[in-house]
Amino acid sequence: MNIKKRREREIEEMRELILKAASNIISDEGLDKLSIRKIAKKIKYSPSILYHYFNDKEEILNNVMKRGYKKIISAVSSAELKDTSPEERLVQMTKNYIIATLKMPDEFMVAQLSKSEEALRHTSFLFKGAVREKPALSLLYQCLKDIYKNEEIEEDRIELTAQSIAVSTLGLIIKIIVEKDIGEEQKQRIIDFFSEEIILRIVNDSRTK
Amino acid sequence: MNIKKRREREIEEMRELILKAASNIISDEGLDKLSIRKIAKKIKYSPSILYHYFNDKEEILNNVMKRGYKKIISAVSSAELKDTSPEERLVQMTKNYIIATLKMPDEFMVAQLSKSEEALRHTSFLFKGAVREKPALSLLYQCLKDIYKNEEIEEDRIELTAQSIAVSTLGLIIKIIVEKDIGEEQKQRIIDFFSEEIILRIVNDSRTK
Amino acid sequence: MNIKKRREREIEEMRELILKAASNIISDEGLDKLSIRKIAKKIKYSPSILYHYFNDKEEILNNVMKRGYKKIISAVSSAELKDTSPEERLVQMTKNYIIATLKMPDEFMVAQLSKSEEALRHTSFLFKGAVREKPALSLLYQCLKDIYKNEEIEEDRIELTAQSIAVSTLGLIIKIIVEKDIGEEQKQRIIDFFSEEIILRIVNDSRTK
Amino acid sequence: MNIKKRREREIEEMRELILKAASNIISDEGLDKLSIRKIAKKIKYSPSILYHYFNDKEEILNNVMKRGYKKIISAVSSAELKDTSPEERLVQMTKNYIIATLKMPDEFMVAQLSKSEEALRHTSFLFKGAVREKPALSLLYQCLKDIYKNEEIEEDRIELTAQSIAVSTLGLIIKIIVEKDIGEEQKQRIIDFFSEEIILRIVNDSRTK
DNA sequence: AATGAATGAGATTTCATTCAT
DNA sequence: GATGAATGAAATCTCATTCAT
Numbered sequence: 102m103n104i105k106k107r108r109e110r111e112i113e114e115m116r117e118l119i120l121k122a123a124s125n126i127i128s129d130e131g132l133d134k135l136s137i138r139k140i141a142k143k144i145k146y147s148p149s150i151l152y153h154y155f156n157d158k159e160e161i162l163n164n165v166m167k168r169g170y171k172k173i174i175s176a177v178s179s180a181e182l183k184d185t186s187p188e189e190r191l192v193q194m195t196k197n198y199i200i201a202t203l204k205m206p207d208e209f210m211v212a213q214l215s216k217s218e219e220a221l222r223h224t225s226f227l228f229k230g231a232v233r234e235k236p237a238l239s240l241l242y243q244c245l246k247d248i249y250k251n252e253e254i255e256e257d258r259i260e261l262t263a264q265s266i267a268v269s270t271l272g273l274i275i276k277i278i279v280e281k282d283i284g285e286e287q288k289q290r291i292i293d294f295f296s297e298e299i300i301l302r303i304v305n306d307s308r309t310k
Numbered sequence: 311m312n313i314k315k316r317r318e319r320e321i322e323e324m325r326e327l328i329l330k331a332a333s334n335i336i337s338d339e340g341l342d343k344l345s346i347r348k349i350a351k352k353i354k355y356s357p358s359i360l361y362h363y364f365n366d367k368e369e370i371l372n373n374v375m376k377r378g379y380k381k382i383i384s385a386v387s388s389a390e391l392k393d394t395s396p397e398e399r400l401v402q403m404t405k406n407y408i409i410a411t412l413k414m415p416d417e418f419m420v421a422q423l424s425k426s427e428e429a430l431r432h433t434s435f436l437f438k439g440a441v442r443e444k445p446a447l448s449l450l451y452q453c454l455k456d457i458y459k460n461e462e463i464e465e466d467r468i469e470l471t472a473q474s475i476a477v478s479t480l481g482l483i484i485k486i487i488v489e490k491d492i493g494e495e496q497k498q499r500i501i502d503f504f505s506e507e508i509i510l511r512i513v514n515d516s517r518t519k
Numbered sequence: 520m521n522i523k524k525r526r527e528r529e530i531e532e533m534r535e536l537i538l539k540a541a542s543n544i545i546s547d548e549g550l551d552k553l554s555i556r557k558i559a560k561k562i563k564y565s566p567s568i569l570y571h572y573f574n575d576k577e578e579i580l581n582n583v584m585k586r587g588y589k590k591i592i593s594a595v596s597s598a599e600l601k602d603t604s605p606e607e608r609l610v611q612m613t614k615n616y617i618i619a620t621l622k623m624p625d626e627f628m629v630a631q632l633s634k635s636e637e638a639l640r641h642t643s644f645l646f647k648g649a650v651r652e653k654p655a656l657s658l659l660y661q662c663l664k665d666i667y668k669n670e671e672i673e674e675d676r677i678e679l680t681a682q683s684i685a686v687s688t689l690g691l692i693i694k695i696i697v698e699k700d701i702g703e704e705q706k707q708r709i710i711d712f713f714s715e716e717i718i719l720r721i722v723n724d725s726r727t728k
Numbered sequence: 729m730n731i732k733k734r735r736e737r738e739i740e741e742m743r744e745l746i747l748k749a750a751s752n753i754i755s756d757e758g759l760d761k762l763s764i765r766k767i768a769k770k771i772k773y774s775p776s777i778l779y780h781y782f783n784d785k786e787e788i789l790n791n792v793m794k795r796g797y798k799k800i801i802s803a804v805s806s807a808e809l810k811d812t813s814p815e816e817r818l819v820q821m822t823k824n825y826i827i828a829t830l831k832m833p834d835e836f837m838v839a840q841l842s843k844s845e846e847a848l849r850h851t852s853f854l855f856k857g858a859v860r861e862k863p864a865l866s867l868l869y870q871c872l873k874d875i876y877k878n879e880e881i882e883e884d885r886i887e888l889t890a891q892s893i894a895v896s897t898l899g900l901i902i903k904i905i906v907e908k909d910i911g912e913e914q915k916q917r918i919i920d921f922f923s924e925e926i927i928l929r930i931v932n933d934s935r936t937k
Numbered sequence: 938a939a940t941g942a943a944t945g946a947g948a949t950t951t952c953a954t955t956c957a958t
Numbered sequence: 959g960a961t962g963a964a965t966g967a968a969a970t971c972t973c974a975t976t977c978a979t
Contacts, residue, residue, distance in 0.1 A: 131424075148950090221488075269508075272481020272482065273481065279423055283436050299471075345973060347972085645904070687899050697840070775952095776954080777959075779954075780960080
């Protein structure tokens with residue numbers, strides 16, 4: 102079965118090659134400029150061969166997105182083990198998330214900005230009860246619960262806080278990606294300030310006093 | 311020179327007509343469905359005439375975006391007159407901004423997500439010193455200054471706070487646009503919670519105590 | 520309004536040019552080999568210009584067909600005036616029909632062989648009651664009625680006879696078109712034999728004796 | 729040489745398999761939807777293997793057509809054995825022919841309407857002397873001869889009559905195929921009337937009296 | 938100022954076919 | 959004998975843009 106395996110690997114590599122090229126084009130020229138032709142040219146194959154590896158353009162796009170959230174989720178959840186204060190964990194998680202996503206800006210943008218049902222099934226988190234369904238938001242929620250464990254705060258408020266943090270962080274990431282030319286230093290300053298200060302201020306629910 | 315002026319006015323009217331049509335198409339069908347032909351059909355002129363008033367499609371798009379920022383800025387600053395507490399003003403500004411942008415989601419997305427220099431010239435605000443150059447951010451900054459007028463806080467920290475608020479609000483807006491199917495009620499809940507609570511928490515710089 | 524008229528004429532000429540080219544291709548290579556590209560190449564224009572004159576391929580095809588039956592109907596009905604015996608008229612009509620259609624084999628084939636609803640609305644005549652709805656078949660029917668005026672024959676039988684004649688003539692025409700290389704002489708022999716003898720034999724309803 | 733024979737048989741089986749698949753596709757989706765890939769998928773082989781058994785698509789098509797005529801001829805001639813009057817035999821033959829062809833309408837249409845030399849070699853029958861070369865027409869001719877055995881009719885006239893019958897029947901079949909939506913009942917009525925009455929009228933050469 | 942004719946490039950997709958293995 | 963990778967041509971259609979008038 103060696104030969105079969107090799108072939109499978111080759112296929113996987115080709116698919117990966119295609120997806121990467123697609124990602125690049127999307128980040129360079131925008132989602133709407135992505136075309137089968139362009140991908141083919143980039144990987145120096147004929148356009149038709151792409152249909153060997155994917156059924157159509159949409160399938161390529163869906164896979165670009167999938168690669169997106171898979172990588173991100175694994176990046177975030179891996180850093181979860183540490184036994185420090187929940188506040189510190191929150192800060193660390195936020196930073197990890199930002200750093201992980203900034204390593205793959207193209208996939209992130211495609212995934213987060215797509216309005217297709219397929220994408221939204223993975224990315225939506227604004228609905229009521231999202232903390233119980235969405236793994237990433239759930240991590241955030243657990244953190245907040247730990248932080249508020251001595252206070253009496255309604256679940257709803259905690260969910261809204263978690264969603265607000267998620268939304269804010271998303272905004273930061275998108276803005277950093279779009280403003281691609283702020284220097285490295287300024288980027289770091291903002292990320293640090295945001296995750297080390299803003300996040301903690303957000304957590305600071307005034308009702309708790 | 312009356313005739314000259316009249317012509318200029320006519321030209322301006324035609325340009326306005328074109329931009330409005332383009333805006334409508336973008337709102338109705340999305341940015342990628344915008345085409346010269348469609349604009350022409352909508353205003354009942356031939357496609358070629360558009361090239362009398364604009365050099366190419368991109369110029370039209372840039373102007374659509376410009377109209378976008380203008381509308382938004384005026385929406386925000388109009389609410390600026392009230393003589394209430396700076397905190398209340400901040401909350402109100404945020405809400406106004408969110409509501410104004412959600413009325414023109416596609417133009418907003420196009421403008422905010424474009425990486426073109428032309429667009430970034432208007433939309434960028436993460437660089438150091440942005441509060442002095444960007445009108446919208448400047449409003450925010452003034453508000454914060456009022457809030458912190460009795461404390462000693464470095465300008466830098468205030469700028470970073472302003473930028474964080476801007477970034478977070480952006481994230482909220484984008485997310486609401488993308489998750490187009492959360493119901494009206496939940497949308498309101500999140501917007502209210504975010505602008506009435508989260509924003510105020512963010513302002514609450516712990517160093518001030 | 521001279522200029523407007525001229526333009527209209529030019530458009531009509533161009534449309535005619537396109538339709539003729541399409542007809543030729545269909546007859547040379549078959550309906551399924553017809554392509555926008557081929558038409559364009561034949562008339563030495565770019566493929567896109569065709570969309571100036573027709574909305575899409577289907578519209579071109581429909582017009583090729585329309586040209587088909589229009590010409591034919593006019594060919595047949597024009598020769599209708601003569602005041603000879605009904606038998607002679609029948610023979611003459613058949614001949615006229617055959618000769619007329621053979622002058623435009625391509626259009627005839629497209630129209631008669633298309634299974635599209637649009638086409639069938641014009642070409643179908645096998646259904647019960649067709650003699651009352653289809654002008655061409657009706658002519659045939661009137662002829663038969665004249666022939667049988669002294670006999671007692673049910674309407675149904677006459678209709679079936681008319682349909683049989685129509686069907687048979689159709690078969691002859693198609694076969695002559697497909698077998699494009701039987702010589703002129705043999706073609707004439709068959710046409711004459713068919714219209715002068717076979718048709719009259721068909722009319723010869725044995726029940727009338 | 730057993731092995732050689734086995735291989736030949738296998739090849740023949742594979743060719744048969746391919747042709748059957750092609751036939752099915754043509755019946756189900758129409759000639760123009762036939763593609764090498766579809767055939768391959770249907771027989772669960774790779775497209776390339778088809779080129780082991782046939783030189784190209786056209787060869788496959790030609791063979792599909794050949795299978796077509798064979799089936800039809802066998803259908804017609806099988807009914808040939810009965811020892812009834814020649815008239816009855818003629819009627820029966822016609823009916824059998826119509827019924828047999830209507831069971832494979834697409835193959836029939838392809839074959840009968842193709843102007844390719846290859847096809848015409850099998851399908852043409854309008855040329856002078858066709859009754860001596862074309863098996864199917866020859867059957868018809870024999871029938872007519874039997875019918876006219878007591879009369880003095882020139883061979884030529886009989887051939888022309890045979891050709892006329894063939895042509896008329898062809899027209900009927902084509903029309904029934906194209907007008908796919910006349911109901912079953914009306915179809916039967918017409919077929920019966922045509923084969924039981926019209927055919928006999930055609931045979932009724934007036935010179936014989 | 939305005940139009941309509943025309944083009945060429947590009948979009949996605951399907952297909953017959955070849956070739957190395 | 960059989961496969962899968964790969965290609966190039968072709969299909970329909972849309973678009974931004976130019977140009978003569």
